[in-house]
Amino acid sequence: MNEDRKLADATLVCTCNDLYICDIVEAIDTGEVDYREILALHGLQPRCGECRPHVEALVSEH
Template sequence: MYVCNCNGVTRGEVAEAIEAGAQKPTDVLAHHGCEPCCGRCLPEIAETIGGAKAGSLVAAE
C-alpha cells in the first residue's frame, strides 16, 4: 500500500528507511531520493516512526 502517493513510497519502503536510520518523515523520503510534495503523507510516516521507536514496526509490503 502506498503511504506517499506523490512519490510512490510504500509502507515497506517507509519501514526500510526507518530501519536504515530515518528519524523523521523527511528522512524517510530522502532515503528514497524524494522530497515532500503535498505533505499529506507526513503524519502517517511520523506515526510509523513513533511506532518503530516504541517497538511496534510491522512492515507491510
C-alpha cells in the same frame, strides 16, 4: 494526494511519490526517523505533505 489510489492499496502511504510502508520501514531500519530524511533516503522530496502524519505514525510504531 490521490485518495482513490490510497484506498485501493493499503500499503501506499504517499501517492505523490509512490512511497509504500515497506519503503518507510526500510528507512527506519537504517536509522532514519525524520520525515524529510526518510523521503531523501529514497531520492524523494515532500510534495503535498499529506502523508507526513502517516509517516510519523509509522516511525512512532517502530
